[in-house]
Amino acid sequence: MxxxxxxxxxxxxxxxxxxxxxxxxxxxxxxxxxxxxxxxxxxxxxxxxxxxxxxxxxxxxxxxxxxxxxxxxxxxxxxxxxxxxxxxxxxxxxxxxxxxxxxxxxxxxxxxxxxxxEGKADAVEDELFRLSRVIKGDNELEQALSDRTRTADDRLALLRKLIAGKVEPITERLAANAVATSEELPGDAIDELSQLAAASNGRKVAYVTSAGEMSSEQRNALAAKLTEIYASPVTLHVDIDPELLGGVVVRVGDERIDGSISGKLATMRRGLR
CATH class of the missing domain: 1.10.520 (Peroxidase; domain 1)
Known part of the structure; x- marks a missing residue:
């Protein structure tokens, strides 16, 4: 700050x-x-x-x-x-x-x-988000990318092996800078870049955790509702967690909306105590 x-x-x-x-x-x-x-x-x-x-x-x-x-x-x-x-x-x-x-x-x-x-803002934002999820989902990869006993060139070579030819050149430049310079874990640093990309497009980011895959209709409906709530276009970044049993959990900034079945069950349990 x-x-x-x-x-x-x-x-x-x-x-x-x-x-x-x-x-x-x-x-x-x-x-x-x-x-x-x-x-x-x-x-x-x-x-x-x-x-x-x-x-x-x-x-x-x-x-x-x-x-x-x-x-x-x-x-x-x-x-x-x-x-x-x-x-x-x-x-x-x-x-x-x-x-x-x-x-x-x-x-x-x-x-x-x-x-x-270049008309590639949406693609760069999406690629950064997906890359952050790939890294966060692979502990061995994230440790290798954040290992300061390895040279920066070594860590960047590992990153480029992962993404070369698969993402926009601007995505690669941004991700490489984050891996080389950030004190944060690479997945978190790249996730912050995806948020910056959304903000540069005048959008907020909603982190959505769903019990299963959401259809395009469900995504569009949720994005439209959140856009109405926050009076700003909203980008959805969706993760899957079957343990939710059903429904979704949405986080926008510091606000959290729990509409999952597991969340409702937890609320019920607390009410019965």
Missing amino acids: YAASSREALEGARVELETILRGAAASSDDAVTAGTELLTVSDIVSNNRSLRIALADSSTAADDRAAIAKKVLTGKVSDTTAAVVASTAARAWSSDADLVEGLQQLGREALLQAAKN
Whole structure:
């Protein structure tokens, strides 16, 4: 969770990035390049303590911090990326760690903007969700992807062996960044990306656990009802759990709606005590 000044800094940098990427001369390739480079820069800054501190040092004038960023990056990344990083460094961040996370967030959002430009936003969101479920459902795989005794290249090779040629390139870039840099378990980190993808499309995510497979009619009806409740389009991420016996359990944010048979039985048992 960002402190107030970092939230303001991120929002300002986000507006600038969006303005550039949605400009008349911008293309989907520009967004892909910016997103990929911002993730790389975030990783470089994270691993270079002196650079990280120099870019986030509030005792240094904003223009000087921007100049440092431009000096380091000019000729090594696109003009768009260099300008965004310089502008981001010039803002008031609560900590150098927040600056790093901010650059990473901007990179992810640029890639998701590219997916939207290409008409692939829904596919990327769905692929990230499914990948998170595959990883969470395989303890051996998740441990291997999160094992810090293995090199990042080794873990990324394992991930790419799993998804290469099976998902959109933007999905692969986002997932690779999460596996390489996140302190969370890979399944959770990639699940958060699927939520970010939904949010970028103006949608909320409903995590649905069903006793059995839901038909397309049932999914559509549930999505329509939740859209009505939350006054916002809702994406369903569905898992199957036969132990529910029947019905569904729905979680949206911190809210949980238990319409399962097992949940109703548990409520009845508590009422009989």
